[in-house]
Amino acid sequence: MVGAVGAYCFYPHVQTRIDIWLDPWGDPNGKAYQLVQSLFALGSGHVLGTGLTYGFPDFIPEVHTDFIFAAIGEEMGLMGSAAVLFIYLIIIYRGFRTALTAATTFQALTAAGLSIFLALQVILIVGGVTNLLPLTGITLPLISYGGSSMVSNFILLGILAAISEARQINAH
Secondary structure: OHHHHHHHHHOHHHHHHHHHHHOHHHOOOOOOHHHHHHHHHHHHOOOOOOOOOOOOHHHOOOOOOOOHHHHHHHHHHHHHHHHHHHHHHHHHHHHHHHHHOOOOHHHHHHHHHHHHHHHHHHHHHHHHHOOOOOOOOOOOOOOOOOHHHHHHHHHHHHHHHHHHHHHHHHHO
16 A cells, blocks of 8 residues: 555556546546547447447557457447456466366466466456546557567466476376
């Protein structure tokens, strides 16, 4: 908490993000424009969405990075958004299952830590896009545009796969 308060006091961009999170309608055409458009996009998607390529994700600046989940929600609706979150849930579950059955303690801790890291990324970006949490500027794993993010998430999945494979080899 002390670090969060310090960041709010000493870094103007953190203060802006917190202020936008607390009241996006205070400046809907200025600094909160991206978040407000995200909320409109999610709302216009309804249950089944507008259909692929029938939405208007271009209204959200930088939709391909931080706000790709809003475009998914608009074009695929609640059902498509839930499906994407369910796929993440399966990946995270498999990561924790790998941790529970790992051959060594180090492998178990590594798999659990990587699974938590992936889960936190998803929680932070979906929470930011839906205005449940302040925006962080990270990308949605394996979906958002961003070269280093994509590479690091593939490395994360590769390590989890290697730990899972090591468990199978040691079992035989």
